Amino acid sequence: MKDQISVAFVGNPNCGKTTLFNAYTGANLKVANWPGVTVEKKEGSATYKGSKLKLIDLPGIYSLTSYSIEEKVSRQCIMSDDVDVIINIVDASSMERNLYLTMQLLELRKPVILALNMMDIVEERGMELDLHRLPEMLGGIPVVPVSARKRTGLDVLLHAVIHHYQEGPAEHVVTYDDNIEDKIAKLEVVIKARYPDAANLRWHAIKLLEYDEEVMKHHPVDVTAIIDRNYEKDIINQKYDYIEEVIEDCLFYKKEKLASTDRIDEVLTHRIWGIPIFLGIMALVFFLTFTVGDFLKGGFEVALGWFSVTVSNLLSGLHAAGWMNSLIVDGIIAGVGGILTFLPNIFILFLALAILEDSGYMARVAYVMDGIMGKAGLSGKAFLPMILGFGCTVPAVMATRALEHEGDRKKTILVTPFMSCSARLPIYVLFADIFFEDYAMLAAFSLYVIGVVLAILIALLSNRIFKGKSSNSLLIELPEYKSPNARTIAVYVWEKVKDYLSKAGTTIFIASIVIWFVLNFGTTGMVSDISMSFGASIGRFLVPVLAPAGLGLWQIGVALISGLSAKEVVVSSFAVLFGISNVNSAAGMMQMSEALGAYGFGPLNAYALMIFCLLYTPCMATIATIRKETNSTRWTIGMVIFQLLIAWIGAVLVYQIGSLFM
Incomplete structure (x- = not known):
């Protein structure tokens, strides 16, 4: 041995x-x-x-x-x-x-x-x-x-x-019909004569009958006298016939479970009602995310306010320098703490998605979307990475590996970032709560729908322009419905929450310090007037570009740039930029509303901003993953530029068209 x-x-x-x-x-x-x-x-x-x-x-x-x-x-x-x-x-x-x-x-x-x-x-x-x-x-x-x-x-x-x-190995268990077995026997003789050292002649013969590209490439033989067509479907069907025998003999009481699953699927995967039901379920998810999440975050807001005041008093008692007090309270606590107050909303979102996944429903979504995705040149299989994008774009991009063709992978990678990842949720929650109040949930939900619709439209457009045609067919098992497993859900939610907390303690922590620095230092050193800072100079450079979208404030330009590190940083940047210690509290949102309102920034501007955040370049981790998956720096840079352009066009259209009616 x-x-x-x-x-x-x-x-x-x-x-x-x-x-x-x-x-x-x-x-x-x-x-x-x-x-x-x-x-x-x-x-x-x-x-x-x-x-x-x-x-x-x-x-x-x-x-x-x-x-x-x-x-x-x-x-x-x-x-x-x-x-x-x-x-x-x-x-x-x-x-x-x-x-x-x-x-x-x-x-x-x-x-x-x-x-x-x-x-x-x-x-x-x-x-x-x-x-x-x-x-x-x-x-x-x-x-x-x-x-x-x-x-x-x-x-x-x-x-x-x-x-x-x-x-050693067991004997094969599937015996095919006489026609196929006869051809396998003849092919084994041909392969043995051409390749005397070839191992497992039966397997190679079966693969030749299936027109397997790898076997035909590495073991080419003339089999035209034996094989008259592709027998792949026949072999697959006969394998499944034997599997049915195995299930019939070995698994009991399954038909009762299948019957109940079929009855539910008659509704949830209905040809007409399947998509509206999916949208309704997702609307319910976001209703819970806002209502329950906003109810729970009250405790976080109180704790953050107390912590901020306590740290500020402690630093004052220690006679710490003013810049140190500002860095810790106005920079780090306002930035990182502001993000942590959205944790209940994030928790509810992931909990709902985990329940839908573990119950067996998410597999149905890909099946329901197969028809629409097919018209866009993709299969329902491509919608699976897009669904993952609701959680995080990085694993969603990696999931495109399951697609068979390079063109399909790149098209899916191109549109997947338009799915609203969890990092964008704090942006939606903050600005929807401030500017849309009773309609906050609908405003946020509309962004998720717009992201999906735009992704499909762009896939369709790219398919028409490049004359692409996907040969992917959707082969996916629709598992039986089951009651979600509490431990499975707990592990899934904890992993996502842990990632969120990890990001708050690393990326957002560092970004908050950087943002504080660029807002408190200028060419003359530390400045008391924020408008004289490096950040203001950078933001003013972007004002002419963002003004047609109703985003012509230098603070917005700085916040959007900071969002390239992680989308949550957009919120923490607004907190630091406007000096709000607890931006997600009722008092903090009132301060933000008044500060922005002084510049004429209203609901239309807010929605244009949310649209821009939905569509513009994803975080650096996603960009790095896209570069790795496509193995093309040029393609990745082109995608980044394309998404920036789409975001700008989308925000401009929303603001300019909306201005005609408001």
């Missing part, structure tokens, strides 16, 4: 694969990129009864038919000699979707162990799984129930790895 067994963790997205991998590797995890691509390569190590194991966490895939970057990377790794054993992690609550990949892995003639994850969900749904019959129908491979979350079954799984590695 080898000194070290190499084990690949393979499974569909969201099957718990990475959680299981992390349970084994812990601190022994190494993360890098696969050579030549941006997809992450995660490796770790473990030992079991003296045997050393090298563990590889591969990107989540649905199939070994390689179209997307992740599928290509996973397939190349699995087929290489670097992998000795495959642990196929399967979501036991979604067996049909998961077992298709299992059938393909079994044809590779490598040892495969099936790790049944999420068995608790199967039990929660009142279903039963025959764990004796299932391995029999899968060629005798080990089937091990595990819980990545509860860390159960981990030792049993590693025992199966060692034992099955020594035994």
Whole structure:
């Protein structure tokens, strides 16, 4: 036996694969990129009864038919000699979707162990799984129930790895119809004659019948006398026929759950009402974000006000220099603290999104949007990264890796930043509450709708201009509805809140100091008149450009520039620029309204500002991610300029057209 067994963790997205991998590797995890691509390569190590194991966490895939970057990377790794054993992690609550990949892995003639994850969900749904019959129908491979979350079954799984590695691979389990089997036999003879050292002749023959590009490229043979057409659909259908047999024999009480899911889907995925229902659900989300979030943030405002006064008195008591008092109270506390008061709104938003995701509804949104996205030259699959953009644009851009064609990826990356990420929410909350009062929720919600509509229109326009045509078809499982898992939601929300707090303690902290500096220093040193500062000079340079959009104040120019570090900084910048210690409190908003009102800044100006913040260049972290994903500095710079132009045009149109009626 080898000194070290190499084990690949393979499974569909969201099957718990990475959680299981992390349970084994812990601190022994190494993360890098696969050579030549941006997809992450995660490796770790473990030992079991003296045997050393090298563990590889591969990107989540649905199939070994390689179209997307992740599928290509996973397939190349699995087929290489670097992998000795495959642990196929399967979501036991979604067996049909998961077992298709299992059938393909079994044809590779490598040892495969099936790790049944999420068995608790199967039990929660009142279903039963025959764990004796299932391995029999899968060629005798080990089937091990595990819980990545509860860390159960981990030792049993590693025992199966060692034992099955020594035994070798199981036989294939799917026998196709006579016509296909006859062609497979003939192709095996041809491949053997042309490539005597070729391993796993059956797998190569099947891939030739599917017109697989990689196999035809690396193992070209003349098969015109055998293959008269592409048999991919036939092979897929016959695999699923066998999967249905497996489900019928091994999974019980599933039909009752499917019936209830189908009844709900008749409404939620309706051809006409599906989109209005989605918009209604999102409107409810933002209603809760404003009403409940604003109710909770009162406590934050009181605490911040008390903290600000206490620190100011403490510094005065210590006879600290005036500039030090100003830096800490007016700069750091006003900037960072002002952002922290929006935490209840952010919390409610992420809580609602987590519930929708874990219940199974978000997968329906992509399905519902497939028709509209198709007219824009994209599939509903492209809407999945866009949905992620409601949380954070960075992972949303990275999620475009799942798209198969480079052109589709770039189009999706181009429009994804128009989704209102959570960082923009404090801007919407602040200015909507100040200028639209009873209609604040509708004003903010309209921005989310405008972002989605504009993204689709720009995708459509780029598709028409460049004559692009997507060949992506939407293949997505619509999981059964389930009651959201409290722990899953808690982990998701905590990760998002932690990111928000981390940003407040790093990016926004630094930005607040920088903003304070440029507003309190000028060419003559420290200035008492803010209009003589570096910030004022920078802002005045932008006034002529922003004036047609109703944003002709130098303070707004400075705030928008600061927003390039993180969109939340726009709010903290306004707090520092206008000297408001607690901008999100009732008194703070009144001060902001009066300060802006003195310049003639009203609701129309505020909405133009919100539109500009919706559409203009995303944060630096997103720009860096876009550069990395596209591998093109030129394309990234062009995208930044394009978004600035779109934001300016959008804000100008809102202000100029609105001025005709107000």
